[in-house]
Amino acid sequence: MPLVTIIALCYNHARFLEAALDSILAQTYPHLEVVLVDDASTDGSADILRRYAAQNPGWQLLLLPQNLNNCRAFNRGLALSRGEFVIDFATDDVLLPERIARQVAAFEQAGPRCGVVYTDAELLDESGRFVRHYYRRDARGLHPRPASGLVFADVLERYFISTPTMLMRRATLDALGGYDETLSYEDFDFWVRASRDWEFQFLDIVSTQKHLHPRSKSAKSYRRHDPHLASTIIVCRKALALCRTPAERAALVVRVRWELRQALRHRSRPEARELYQLLGELGAVRPVDWLAFKVLG
Known part of the structure; x- marks a missing residue:
């Protein structure tokens, strides 16, 4: 046992x-x-x-x-x-x-x-x-x-x-x-x-x-100056290094885009910039992402 x-x-x-x-x-x-x-x-x-x-x-x-x-x-x-x-x-x-x-x-x-x-x-x-x-x-x-x-x-x-x-x-x-x-x-x-x-x-x-x-x-998550969001960005970067297939990278894009929306919604501008940059590194920035970032970020 x-x-x-x-x-x-x-x-x-x-x-x-x-x-x-x-x-x-x-x-x-x-x-x-x-x-x-x-x-x-x-x-x-x-x-x-x-x-x-x-x-x-x-x-x-x-x-x-x-x-x-x-x-x-x-x-x-x-x-x-x-x-x-x-x-x-x-x-x-x-x-x-x-x-x-x-x-x-x-x-x-x-x-x-x-x-x-x-x-x-x-x-x-x-x-x-x-x-x-x-x-x-x-x-x-x-x-x-x-x-x-x-x-x-x-x-x-x-x-x-x-x-x-x-x-x-x-x-x-x-x-x-x-x-x-x-x-x-x-x-x-x-x-x-x-x-x-x-x-x-x-x-x-x-x-x-x-x-x-x-x-x-x-x-307390996703409030302004939430320390968890900075940790989430670190984890997303770890995940990028661990991805082995296009499907896994696509799944990470979904996560990063969702976290970006939360950061923009709560006016967490430094974190939004980092997430937008990560979305770019994944080659996944869409016109709607760019527009939301420019308006709110």
Whole structure:
């Protein structure tokens, strides 16, 4: 039975923290390693983490003296761990009881080249009330459409993975050197680099509850001076270097053009200039792109 590491990352999650940690204890999968990482919280989260670590002597506790942000904090926890599979668990979320057991079984069925198993999620408001599932379902299927197998072009072109639901193979993380600590967020970069050589598998279950609240990273995206947009440009340039086929470059064009529209919409002029330049390097500038850039950029 493979060891699964849960790296529980906390930054000012006191309001949600007990429910998150209780959801670890409720897992039906028995072979777990838990690393609690507090990224210099200021809301009393550290006291809650100390209490749970004392009650569960096998859990490791890392209290960072200064805020490092998610990528660096995760890598610190990863360095302390030894599991064959790893969950990056934000402690404002909740793991449903069968999650790890079902995902480990999916990995065993998918084979050794599978680097990620991901699922559907329940999205909750700040009060814990159900809002919707991550994937919308109708007679035509799931939206956004999940993809399995070699999904490099898919992750370039569109967002379709619910990040909190991922179970990652440690060998995949090790091959990438963990998260890129120069970036302000981790998921798009991880998807791009991991999907180049590793398969992803969608498991059609709900495994996780994710809270939607204004302090989350996604709620702050694409605002003016958003640091995530600069990181996205870096990842797009990494993706360009990794593209091997015209179809993959075409998928990257879709991504860059979409990011350019967001930058123009939010008046992020320096980032818009970089994205416009990247579109030119891809040989994909259209008259409408040029006009939008000249009017808004």
